[in-house]
Amino acid sequence: xxxxxxxxxxxxxxxxxxxxxxxxxxxxxxxxxxxxxxxxxxxxxxxxxxxxxxxxxxxxxxxxxxxxxxxxxxxxxxxxxxxxxxxxxxxxxxxxxxxxxxxxxxxxxxxxxxxxxxxxxxxxxxxxxxxxxxxxxxxxxxxxxxxxxxxxxxxxxxxxxxxxxxxxxxxxxxxxxxxxxxxxxxxxxxxxxxxxxxxxxxxxxxxxxxxxxxxxxxxxxxxxxxxxxxxxxxxxxxxxxxxxxxxxxxxxxxxxxxxxxxxxxxxxxxxxxxxxxxxxxxxxxxxxxxxxxxxxxxxxxxxxxxxxxxxxxxxxxxxxxxxxxxxxxxxx
Numbered sequence: 001x002x003x004x005x006x007x008x009x010x011x012x013x014x015x016x017x018x019x020x021x022x023x024x025x026x027x028x029x030x031x032x033x034x035x036x037x038x039x040x041x042x043x044x045x046x047x048x049x050x051x052x053x054x055x056x057x058x059x060x061x062x063x064x065x066x067x068x069x070x071x072x073x074x075x076x077x078x079x080x081x082x083x084x085x086x087x088x089x090x091x092x093x094x095x096x097x098x099x100x101x102x103x104x105x106x107x108x109x110x111x112x113x114x115x116x117x118x119x120x121x122x123x124x125x126x127x128x129x130x131x132x133x134x135x136x137x138x139x140x141x142x143x144x145x146x147x148x149x150x151x152x153x154x155x156x157x158x159x160x161x162x163x164x165x166x167x168x169x170x171x172x173x174x175x176x177x178x179x180x181x182x183x184x185x186x187x188x189x190x191x192x193x194x195x196x197x198x199x200x201x202x203x204x205x206x207x208x209x210x211x212x213x214x215x216x217x218x219x220x221x222x223x224x225x226x227x228x229x230x231x232x233x234x235x236x237x238x239x240x241x242x243x244x245x246x247x248x249x250x251x252x253x254x255x256x257x258x259x260x261x262x263x264x265x266x267x268x269x270x271x272x273x274x275x276x277x278x279x280x281x282x283x284x285x286x287x288x289x290x291x292x293x294x295x296x297x298x299x300x301x302x303x304x305x306x307x308x309x310x311x312x313x314x315x316x317x318x319x320x321x322x323x324x325x326x327x328x329x330x331x332x
Contacts, residue, residue, distance in 0.1 A: 001032035004175060004208050005054075010068035012046070012053050015061060019281035023049045025232035026067065031176065036202060036209040038223035038240070040216065040255070044277055046232040047212045048098065051178050053078075055093060056085050072176075091121040094169035098181040100161035104153040110164055111149030117171050136167040140197060159190035166198060176208045183215070195222055216259050220244060225313075228252050231278050231288035234307065238314035248316035248324055250293045287319070295320060 012024035024046040031037045039047045052058055054070050054077055070077040072093065077085065089095075097103040104113060114136065115129035124132065130149065137145030140163040153161055162182065169177050179198065183191035199222050202209050211223060219226050219240055226243045228236040228251065236249040247253050254273035261268075275292035286301040287293070293300070299319050307315040318324075 001035065003030055004033045004035075004073065005031040005210075006069075006071045007050075007054075008069040008071070010050060010053060010070065011066045012049050012058060012063065013066045014063050016281070021280045022232050022283060023063075023280060024053065025283075027227075027229070027232075027234045029227050029234065029237065031208050031210060033175070034202070034206045034208055035225070036199075036211060036223050037225045037227070038211045038213060038219045039227045039229055040213060040219055041229035042214060042277055044280075045229045047229055048180050050229075051095075051180060051210060051212055054178070055089050055095060056080075056082075087121070090117040090174070091172045092174050093176045093178065094172070094174040096162075096165045096169050096177060096179040096182050098184050100158055100165050101153075103165055104161055106153055108152075109149065110151055110153065110156070114149065114164065114168055114171065117168060121172050132171065133167075136171055137164070139170070139201070140164075140167045141193075142167075159194065162190075162194050163197070166194070166201070170201065170205070170207075173205070174207065176210065177202075178210045178212070180212045181214075182211070183213075183218070198222075216255060228255070231283065232280060233288070233317065235289065235317045236315065237307065238310070242311075242314045246310075246314070248310045248314070248321040249289075249318045250295055250324070251289050253324065254292075287317075 007030065008028050009026045010024055011026045014021040014023055027050060029037070041047055049058065053065050056077070058065060065078055068078065077088065080088065111130060111133055114133045115126070118124050118129040118132055119126070133149055134145045137148055142148055142160060142163055156164065182198065183194055195218060198209065201207065211218065213219065223240050226238065226240050227234045228243065228249065230251050236243065236247070236252050243252060244256070247256060257271040258273060260270065273292055278288050278291070286303060287296070287305055290296040290300045297320070305317045305319050307317045310316050310321060
């Protein structure tokens, strides 16, 4: 497949009064044209910061993209001028932000916000942009789209607001959509509708997707490949099938064990991951997951594990991934 986006050693820091926060500690991954890739991990692991860095949405200061490349069709997004990156945002790479309740501006109508990208990036007149807006709202399943254009975000439900965000992302027919927790704060039924909508639109329009989530159910159904992040680093990467059926990092095992399963006996307790995520200003030596890992050894305390090949297209940053079969039976 054609390589659309390639991230190489991306590092993002925040300078605070408590020290330098290594929010993203040198991650590398790629997305092919039309492909859906997921980034999974707990809150604070660097998922959103890494994605927002691609569009240069990190406030500087206190943030800084300290290192790396983000090659989008051969262009390094991190080195584009401010004018050039503004031309990329919305036109070639669009983003569905977290929390639809707060992502839309409450003082502007839905129509004003939906047509703004079209007027900025295309030669469409206001009448043509409005017509396109009606078409987009209809495309994402919003009834009576002409009337919705005149309404304000507070007139809409959470699910409808998220559909408006997706319509905005699709407005200029981008090649990549970054969806940051696209189902946050939505009930389960609406979550399923939004995810199915995104999947169908992606398949029909050939748009690649980067889905950022902590919901492993989303990953299982919608992503082709998965990157598992912890403490600013990718600790396991592979196809969704490999990650689910042959996890090779203790953190991935912990995430899977903490998810309710229908094939388990009634009353089976979930297995939480003990402890808390590390302080990113004081990571120290060794594996960042070591304090929470029941399988850690002395080597884990002294050496940082890098991603190593488990099998074709499957990698793990664990010194002991070869011995996880016994560990899986212990965690399951």
